[in-house]
Amino acid sequence: MSGNGPCAASAGATAFTVNGREVAVAAPPLRRLADALRDDLGLTGTKVGCNAGDCGACTVLLDGEQVCSCMVSLAQARGRHVTTVEGLAANGRLNRLQRAFLRHGAAQCGACTPGMLIAATELLRASPRPRPAEVMDGLGGVLCRCTGYRKIVAAVLDAAGDGPLPLAAPPAGAAVGARMPKPDGMPKLTGAERYGADTVPADALWLRIVRSPHDSARVTLGDLEAVAAARPGVERVLTAADVPYNRVGIYPDLRDQPVLAEGVVRYRGDPVAALVGTRQAVTAVRDEDLPIRYEPLPPVRGLDEARTPGAPLVHDETEGNKLIEGGVERGDAQEALADCAVTAQGRFETAFVEHAYIEPEAGWARRVGDRVELFVSTQTPVMNRDSTAEVLGLAPTQVRIVPSACGGGFGGKLDVSVQPLTALAAWLTAKPVACVYERPESMMASPKRHPTAIEARFGCDSDGRLQAVAFDATFDTGAYASWGPTVASRVPIHASGPYAVPHVSARGRAFYTNGPPAGAFRGFGVPQAAIAHEALMDDLADGLGMDRLEMRLKNAIRVGDATATGQVLEASAGLAPCLEALAARWQRALEDATQTNRQDGPLRRGAGIGCMWYGIGNTALSNPSSMRVALDREGRLTLYNGAVDIGQGSTTILAQICADALGVAADRIAQVIGDTDWTEDAGKTSASRQTFVSGKAAALAGAALRAAILREANAGDGARIELAGGRVTVRDGARRTEIDLGRLEADAAGVVLEGTGRFDPPTTALDASGQGTPYATYAFGAQIAVVDVDTELGTVTPVRIHAAHDVGRAINPTQVEGQIEGGIAQGIGLALMEEYLPGRTENLHDYLIPTIGDVPEIEVIIVEDPEPLGPFGAKGVGEPGLVPTAPAILGAIRHATGVRVTRVPALPHRLRRALRERGTGR
Amino acid sequence: MPDYLRPTALDDALAALGSRRLTVLAGGTDFYPARVGKPLDEPVLDITALESLRAIEKRADHWRIPALATWSDIVRADLPPWFDGLKLAALEIGGRQVQNAGTLCGNLCNASPAADGVPVLLSLGAEVELASHERRETMPLAAFIRGNRETAIAPDQLMLAVRVPRPAAERARGHFLKLGARRYLVISIVMAAAALEAGADGRIVRAAVAVGACSPVARRLPALEEALLGRACDESLGEAVTDAHVAPLAPLDDARGSAAYRLDAARTLTARTLAELGSMI
DSSP states (O other), X not given: XXXXXXXXXXXXXXXXXXXXXXXXXXXXXXXXXXXXXXXXXXXXXXXXXXXSSSSOTTEEEXXXXXEEGGGSBGGGGTTOEEEOGGGTSBTTBOOHHHHHHHHHTOOSSOSSHHHHHHHHHHHHHHOSSOOHHHHHHHHTTOOOSSSOSHHHHXXXXXXXXXXXXXXXXXXXXXXXXXXXXXXXXXXXXXXXXXXXXXXXXXXXXXXXXXXXXXXXXXXXXXXXXXXXXXXXXXXXXXXXXXXXXXXXXXXXXXXXXXXXXXXXXXXXXXXXXXXXXXHXXXXXXXXXXXXXXXXXXXXXXXXXXXXXXXXXXXXXXXXXXXXXXXXXXXXXXXXXXXTOSEEEEEEEEOOOBOOOOSSOSEEEEEEETTEEEEEEOOSOHHHHHHHHHHHHTOOGGGXXXXXXXXXXXXXXXSSOSSHHHHXXXXXXXXXXXXXXXXXXXXXXXXXXXXXXXXXXXXXXXXXXXXXXXXXXXXXXXXXXXXXXXXXXXXXXXXXXXXXXXXXXXXXXXXXXXXXXOBOOOTTTTHHHHHHHHHHHHHHHHHHHTOOHHHHHHHHBXXXXXXXXXXXXXXXXXXXXXXXXXXXXXXXXXXXXXXXXXXXXXXXXXXXEEEXXXXXXXXXXXXXXXXXXXXXXXXXXXXXXXXXXXSSSOHHHHHHHHHHHHHTSOGGGEEEEESOTTTSOOOOOSOTTOIIIIIHHHHHHHHHHHHHHHHHHHTOOTTOEEEEETTEEEEEETTEEEEEEGGGSOOOTTOXXXXXXXXXXXXXXXXXTTSOSOOOSOEEEEEEEEEEEEETTTTEEEEEEEEEEEEOSSOSSHHHHHHHXXXXXXXXXXXXXXXXXXXXXXXXXXXXXXXXXXXXXXXXXXXXXXXXXXXXXXXXXXXXXXXXXXXXXXXXXXXXXXXXXXXXXXXXXXXXXHHHHHHTOOO | OOOEEOOSSHHHHHHHHHHSOOEEESSOTTTTGGGTTSOOOSOEEEOTTOGGGOOOEEOSSEEEEETTOBHHHHHHSOOOGGGHHHHHHHHHSSOHHHHHHOBHHHHHHHTXXXXXXXXXXXXXXXXXXXXXSSOEEEEEHHHHEEETTEESOOTTOEEEEEEEEOOSSSEEEEEEEEEOSSSSSOOOSEEEEEEXXXXXXXXXXXXXXXXXXXXXXXXXXXXXXXXXXXXXXXXXXXXXXXXXXXXXXXXXXXXXXXXXXXXXXXXXXXXXXXXXXXHHO
């Protein structure tokens, strides 16, 4: 139990029992129980993800029944028993269910975990040994965006069976490769973890952003100061005039996004003003009552409109609305295509996709002297620091970012959200200022995956060897650049797929529209590209009468082959072993489909295969990471780790790597994570880079500290290091040396020995033809999807997915599986259900992400083709799991029905129409 | 602070409703989602302490499902196969959290075109009991829901219960199918519900079929019902459905599905509902 103590029972207070304890809350009876638990009782383990019963994060037990506490009034709790996540662990010891979650890696970011645990608690009381279908029914009301649900189902089943997986940290030297539980798993399971909205001080002011209801409009502000004056509790209304440098953006030369509007708004959700005051006061102000006048302008919607000559300009200075153009030219693709025995071409389209992390954007800021500190949910503390400083007109050293636990990111928390305005308001008012997005605001304001239109042509010789690829992608980057240039530069490099192709001509262009800003989203455009290249690989295989897996294996890029940028792969090109690992399963899947389809009826089964590659880290740009591990005079080891863990597990991975490099058990290493005052810049948590880049830096830091200790003991490389109290014992063969740390010289923090490591993957800039070495290493993977298509309804049910991924080395197999399974769930969403429509799907019941019942059985096969540059041979796996899923599903739909889906999501009505047009559906 | 009334006696609740404008709150599963990010500052009548409105009862000629009966209460209730469709609908609503809190009567009063409770209850010939401080009345559900989020309830009235008449025939069963774009937590694209009664010879003596989410209010399909009369109960019942039968539906185009698709899916779902029901009854 933490936070504020219980209120004393008083007249008018609502009395009930929480986790066996009598409480009384003096608050309005209509208050949501979730808010009463969090704000009045300090029980912030209960998460608020939507306030609408759509996500289940706030699930609690009310007299033993699971309910969404966001939809229960405080008054309805009177006299009843409430159980929250804080009530599960008795006497600080995790219960069986929580232990099962820890063993199975069922919590990633942890934001859905309290809801999952509570829902499972209800289930297990009624049905102590549930069947998988019962688990799904029982937990079906809680959304998870990280795990792909499979490990959650496994954990609940295992909670009943008390399975055998190890709980303890592995011994010294055995961390890498071990299924070590997350060191931050315990707080995520008890509710003690602190996310962006969990530490807001009781006296904080709240900031609410007033956003444009129009896609495009001129906006005129009336007397907003009078608003503040007329409404008690509203202290200030911020407008563009209050912002010292009114621009944010990712690229230094593309700061095109006003913090607050300057006369025009460019998308539905563009910030216009910010109300600062008590939470109640800023919530009570209705946008319609503010003196803000909009004159709607004709919006630019979609790529076709953006490119139409004479189209309105989203930014006056950007002619033709074209943000950027990039490309890769190798050989002569057009000439080679003319000589190909078989060619295939197609046009493919994707939609805006929402990240839908369970934790909406949240944080708070306070002024400390001439500095400002932010506690905020983020993927990139140093960029946040620099951007916030720039907006406030401060030096970067005057801003401190203390990352909260991050309840999911997937790229969406790489842009700033609440940071600049809360910092500015705290700076101006000298009071703490918090901002927590409601779900509709999160969906309206946060960046999206780029809608993409791809026209591509692939050609091969009569043996099926790829000869040429011509590829043209256009991206709808929405109203502001965000990470649009990153997508436009990454996609052409990956356009030809994970294959050896001598002639490639690939272009990417991004256009502004009046849609939501499209930014970074797991894969930076590569998932869209993979839909195109894998459909065309299927076309070529069909054209040749060749098996689809065989076609891919024949063309798989291998060590010694050159990529489209002319980079010759020197190591760790594991697509072929992935395909070989899948070959027998592929045959079984094809046979299964044949067998199943012998039965008449509307259900048709199909199998599809998708392949991927992905360059790890930033594209052709420096992206270093620095790590420091320190030993203090008490013998405590601390890893100063600037890499924020957004649920993907870098905190665990870096501890394992550092521990083995140093030669101690991983649980001896404490960590300080992401605090910009205490950690070096590890770069952003994106581009699947933290294991590879920061992992390497952690390995170097660990090795450096080890060397320092061994030097101190005058011991050889093979010596063993043992820590006990303020002493280090070094055993080198029969020789044993003790170092009394108290006798070493210490710095102000008590550190006596330290190791630092820095790694910047060796890359080069690309030349005018896109030639060079954009990435130091690439991840590879292949997936098989088996689906059932209901041809009468156009619905698709994934039946099974086999995923083989080359990760170089699996530092933690449980987490590798978790990343792949979570990526697959998002791939299912991309393929079948996710489409963000501004103004229409700004909540989690109109915008659909996969539920626990939508993710089928997944088999993960880990392939380890070591990367010599990486820590212990590791590469990255954050994004790869998502990339081949949609292509595999679309291939399976085609195998089942003959319909070649070229637009995702393949919503039932679209697929049904295609089936009717083809004559497959009745 | 605005009023928050939570009476324990029905008379007090009705008196309050008669005296001023109050928003009725029960399970909260429609109330709170409609107020995300908005102030909670309206006068509310919370009826969840009216214990007399909780228990599902079997009466001489009908079952009574009162205002506080939740979807989970319906699933747990000992009810004959006539209610199988209603139970299936209850299990398809939201997740368990919504089933545990949300009420059938609230679903009817909210009157969404995609309300999961409506097509089944139409197929069961349900009536609703309304009460004000002055009088009580019963009206057919079909008359109660007038349009998209429009009902016949007056500001001073409370829905006390839904009544489901007992079927005349011994062999009587209901069924329900829902189509959505994912497995759980999904708003219907189309729903189909059917209730059939068969005579001793196994032939249909009464048929009621209704489709939801394909018109502002879920609709019965009278021509289809007519066509089913006298047919033998087996899975061939699905073949009775024609395009003309679903023609009275007037679906909308929206993000969940095109109008043409909905009509097409309504026919398929109706046929499947009847085929499955025909083989079970």
